[in-house]
Amino acid sequence: MDDTRIWTAGIVVIGDEILSGRTQDKNVSQIGLWLNLQGIRLKEVRVVADDMGAIAEAVTTIAGRYDYCFTTGGIGPTHDDITVDAIAAAFGLGVEIHPRARAILEAYYETRGGVNEGRLRMARVPAGASLIENRISGAPGIRLNNVFILAGVPHIAGQMIDALTGTLEGGKPLLSATLGSWAPESEVADILRHAEKSHEGCQIGSYPFFREGRVGANFVIRSTEPDRLDRCAADLAADLAGVGFETVPGGI
Amino acid sequence: MDDTRIWTAGIVVIGDEILSGRTQDKNVSQIGLWLNLQGIRLKEVRVVADDMGAIAEAVTTIAGRYDYCFTTGGIGPTHDDITVDAIAAAFGLGVEIHPRARAILEAYYETRGGVNEGRLRMARVPAGASLIENRISGAPGIRLNNVFILAGVPHIAGQMIDALTGTLEGGKPLLSATLGSWAPESEVADILRHAEKSHEGCQIGSYPFFREGRVGANFVIRSTEPDRLDRCAADLAADLAGVGFETVPGGI
Incomplete structure (x- = not known):
């Protein structure tokens, strides 16, 4: 295959x-x-x-x-x-x-x-x-x-x-990891762009929400490679924490 | 216009x-x-x-x-x-x-x-x-x-x-009327087909459901003409009642 x-x-x-x-x-x-x-x-x-x-x-x-x-x-x-x-x-x-x-x-x-x-x-x-x-x-x-x-x-x-189920030929599943944060996406756009660029084979989507009167976003990292996915998620969480936004694994 | x-x-x-x-x-x-x-x-x-x-x-x-x-x-x-x-x-x-x-x-x-x-x-x-x-x-x-x-x-x-709202040019709105019934759609397919054919300018959609352990369907009649819509709905309700299926206006 x-x-x-x-x-x-x-x-x-x-x-x-x-x-x-x-x-x-x-x-x-x-x-x-x-x-x-x-x-x-x-x-x-x-x-x-x-x-x-x-x-x-x-x-x-x-x-x-x-x-x-x-x-x-x-x-x-x-x-x-x-x-x-x-x-x-x-x-x-x-x-x-x-x-x-x-x-x-x-x-x-x-x-x-x-x-x-x-x-x-x-x-x-x-x-x-x-x-x-x-x-x-x-x-x-x-x-x-x-x-x-x-x-x-x-x-x-x-x-x-x-x-x-199981009867159709496919390839590697696309894995995903979600980080939720009360960060307005417009304040962390550069961090997201940098994280995607510096992790080959990973895509990052940003999905804003308005809840409890506050804005936040879930950041979804996708990759077919579990190691790359984990590294990208860890680096992104560290970058966000560096500017004061803690993240919640699994999303908010 | x-x-x-x-x-x-x-x-x-x-x-x-x-x-x-x-x-x-x-x-x-x-x-x-x-x-x-x-x-x-x-x-x-x-x-x-x-x-x-x-x-x-x-x-x-x-x-x-x-x-x-x-x-x-x-x-x-x-x-x-x-x-x-x-x-x-x-x-x-x-x-x-x-x-x-x-x-x-x-x-x-x-x-x-x-x-x-x-x-x-x-x-x-x-x-x-x-x-x-x-x-x-x-x-x-x-x-x-x-x-x-x-x-x-x-x-x-x-x-x-x-x-x-109100800024885009449009035509006549498509009106709809819904009749709900505990009729299995497969028992009334002929009645639906006949009602649609005999009411020009009306389309009838049939949307089955399974609820409370029983099958039923909502029949949605659509037309731009209110008179035709009302006539089609009344005739369809009468036809369904004729084979023992009462209908609920507005749907179930």
Whole structure:
């Protein structure tokens, strides 16, 4: 394995309800955290409407640009669930009923009124795709080459990525260390810049907050190398203490 | 005014902290809700890393494709705040200190230790840009043609869009009505499809949930026409009641 190879991913969030502001997306953060544990960097997210053309454009771009493309939303039983059709069309594929998906749905709905036309929609996949199972709702996710089609409901999407844990090739996870401080970031900008420049392979992000009537910031150091990360965090803490700002490991 | 014209917008969320999953974005939903009140449809969101090329590509695409482009994040005083530089470079512009931004910062920091180099970074704008003021932190947002550069901290971004309320041309707001029901969406998919087809100018979204051990869904009807919206909601409620599912106006 080439251990300098960086594996990348993008997410396409599909849903008018996110764009309308009505629903707060929770999938980006849960998939982002999970990808990091797989050694895969989330590089880009696009949120698009329930629209065939918009979905197709975003998925083909993200799947072509990164190692993995994840989509969330639009795979339920109702008329506004068009993700499968849009992705199949985007790649010039037909749509078929997946026999195992049908069997899963028939078993799941056996005691819940049986499979009807709406429910059978959830067994439709782009031709040649495989399934990503989930234990909650019966309806599976779908894998088509490097495209992973997940549910929009966060706890079902979470089950689907759990099922994928350890199955995707990745590189070294990006490690992070957080130092919290009641320092206004505008007073320590030079120190942060210096710490980043003098520690190769480390990036430092500064995330200000206003709490209890005071300003502060969490400084997040990221690196794939644990030794470098530790050295950078220790040096930054010492530099900040030198100008009177104590830091709290783990953040405030 | 052409009252059939649909005004559109996109958002570019800038920040490694969102992609890492560490921070939950809250700006998309607040800007989405606000845009709707301005009669502007949010059509697309992109989340990109703190990277000059990624920011430039997203902003030029979104600004070219929609009437308005909003960005959040990356306008603070630290080394990882590169939004202004990236957007200026994307449009072939230089970066300059805006005299009014400098005056605002000097007044704000007069009792807070004065303006230093880091703080003065927050007065930098793409050449020719104007300011979007905010009352909280001193540091203003920036308007460059149809691009609105906002803070990443949600309550500061919120102040900046408040300052823009009523200043952007828009069309008719998209109205919505929500009907909640303990109906599994897979049992009423046909009813939803029929209701949407038989009410021109109305879209219906179905958003399932699992609560108190039961499944249900909220059905959201959207239209720019209040009469059509009311008729569609009334007909859908009657159709659902006809198969035994009572609905709760406003949602569950």
